[in-house]
Amino acid sequence: MADLQAIKDAVLSGKRKDIVALVQSALDDGVEPEVIINDYMIEAMKEVGARFEAKKIFVPEMMMAARTMQTGVDIIKPLLVGKEGGAKKLGKVLIGTVFGDLHDIGKNLVMLLLESSGFEVVNIGENVTPEQFVAKAREHNVDIVGMSSLLTTGDPHVKSTIEAFKASDMKDKVKLICGGAAVTKKFSVGECGADGYATDAVDAVRVIKKIMNIAA
Numbered sequence: 001m002a003d004l005q006a007i008k009d010a011v012l013s014g015k016r017k018d019i020v021a022l023v024q025s026a027l028d029d030g031v032e033p034e035v036i037i038n039d040y041m042i043e044a045m046k047e048v049g050a051r052f053e054a055k056k057i058f059v060p061e062m063m064m065a066a067r068t069m070q071t072g073v074d075i076i077k078p079l080l081v082g083k084e085g086g087a088k089k090l091g092k093v094l095i096g097t098v099f100g101d102l103h104d105i106g107k108n109l110v111m112l113l114l115e116s117s118g119f120e121v122v123n124i125g126e127n128v129t130p131e132q133f134v135a136k137a138r139e140h141n142v143d144i145v146g147m148s149s150l151l152t153t154g155d156p157h158v159k160s161t162i163e164a165f166k167a168s169d170m171k172d173k174v175k176l177i178c179g180g181a182a183v184t185k186k187f188s189v190g191e192c193g194a195d196g197y198a199t200d201a202v203d204a205v206r207v208i209k210k211i212m213n214i215a216a
């Protein structure tokens, strides 16, 4: 019988060695990959954030939790990406975390869900400058650019990235979407002029499909 609570506890306490067997056992028992990620691993990371804020844990523990979650996601990834197989791609999305920000788990989950929904995704990593975003979007000839931002200090970088696109030759070629715990719709769409905002990975797929006029 799958011990889903143990998956949450393993992420919370950074038990990277345990996560592989726990996730595999849950999958073997028929638990949906999305349930493991959304209801247990992401929930654990929320608790990690709360403990960090309350100064009950510090950066090293946060790092161990993140590595444990990433290890768990790596086991699930082939199952999700395999779902779409060789089907024709719905569109091309470039995704990165804004300048100054090294958080990548949420961005990687968005990428995973987009790939499993039939999009081609170019991941340009973390700490990406506005100039790099624009240059990579041009180089890869993408339809959508996604910016992830987890730190409130990232707001100016979200804004300057959007401004860089609007001042470039890519202005009418790509649509811009934002997400991540530090960003709001009011700020990204209302104040900065992004084309869309998504609350989580599932929402990102929905928003991008809507922007590209693809039936849900």
Ligand code: B1M
Pocket: 042, 045, 046, 047, 048, 049, 050, 052, 053, 059, 060, 062, 063, 065, 066, 095, 100, 101, 102, 103, 104, 105, 106, 107, 109, 110, 145, 146, 147, 148, 149, 150, 151, 152, 153, 177, 178, 179, 180, 181, 182, 198, 199, 200, 201, 202, 204
């Ligand atoms: Co950091 N960190 N962190 N951290 N960290 C937060 C974000 C924080 C909220 C913790 C806290 O205080 N409660 C806080 C930010 C506070 C603020 O700005 N107001 C914080 C801080 C302060 C810091 C440091 C400054 C700490 C320090 O050094 N003193 C430092 C900054 C480093 C830097 O980036 N320059 C730092 C470092 C780290 C670690 C390296 C230790 C590690 C990251 C490891 C990694 O990513 N590889 C880490 C972690 C793990 C966290 C928390 C605990 C978890 C983040 C996470 O992975 N969540 C986080 C607290 C929290 O978020 N509750 C915290 C799980 C993930 C699935 O969720 O990333 O939100 P999330 O992604 C979601 C949605 O947001 C959305 O979909 C995803 C899936 O549902 N989404 C998008 C994300 N991007 C999207 C893009 C889209 C659409 C949707 O479209 C393009």
